[in-house]
Amino acid sequence: MERQNPSAFAEGVGLQPELWAPGAIKSAPHHLGHRERLRERARAGGLAALPDYELLEAFLFRSVARGDVKPLAKALLARFGGFSGVLGATIDELKTVSGVGDAVALDIKLLHEAALRQTREAIGKRPVISSWTALLAYVRTALAHETREQFRVLFLDKKNQLIADEVLGRGTVDHAPVYPREVARRALELSASALILVHNHPSGDPSPSSADVDMTRQVADAARVLRIAVHDHLVVGRDSVASFKALGLL
Incomplete structure (x- = not known):
């Protein structure tokens, strides 16, 4: 029987090679699987049940493909004083927060534009x-x-x-x-x-x-x-x- 390459197997399941070692699963980063758990809680309890930082975090999943974005979501909320402050910030202001690049800033502004159009639609008819x-x-x-x-x-x-x-x-x-x-x-x-x-x-x-x-x-x-x-x-x-x-x- 051909011997498995631990590194190849680890990459196949989405873990870093260095985590494939005795006891490594116990010391894996806490955010592994967090994204799916958060999505499941949103599906089960509704988006309205999520606190602001988790709602923003879930949105950032689309902008940041990997890693723990909870610290980034909390940093944005702290910097701009709340969810509406994050959406209302300019692209240049958003990029003053560590971890926010062009892609993340643009995605946040797209969300703001969507909210603006929704409220404009309410007065347009x-x-x-x-x-x-x-x-x-x-x-x-x-x-x-x-x-x-x-x-x-x-x-x-x-x-x-x-x-x-x-x-x-x-x-x-x-x-x-x-x-x-x-x-x-x-x-x-x-x-x-x-x-x-x-x-x-x-x-x-x-x-x-x-x-x-x-x-x-x-x-x-x-x-x-x-x-x-x-x-x-x-x-x-x-x-x-x-x-x-x-x-x-x-």
Whole structure:
């Protein structure tokens, strides 16, 4: 009978050759078989039963073919403060975490884009002003974890349904350039009847500044001349959203 080559057999079952020795199974890395056990728990108890680090870990299985990704999942959550923070981080920010390369960062951003499209879909098929909860979920997904200010405009038709959501200004950590005439011009191009202005405060505090109030009035004045309504201006913070209309500022 031909003698088995221990190294060849070990490779055949997915173990490293150096583990094929008396007592080696006992000292094998703890993560061997962990992926399948985690998948089985997800199938048995449902994905909602998984804590954030295990949900992220299961997603990372697709990006990292081998090895223990639990430490990476926990490091990402610690670095960005939670699951939504991980998804909202930029590719460059994600790559500051040891173990995250181009492939992992891109996969995470694909997951973020999927979440963004899901929330956008919820406001795209009915009047935006009648789906306020869905709208707030969408703007938070889009902007709550942006590290620089971003000014967006939701362009609405006569039925207050979404025509387009466009970024019209990107700026620094505390300022994004806004040009009221550019907002009005784009609204005319899209035949919009109403607007909802949206921008974020990377500081985390959504309280409108005096500059925010002045800019909003300028945009509203420019739009009014064209008989275009400005329904609201939403300021997105880390954990909440401020509404100019609710605050009596519009």
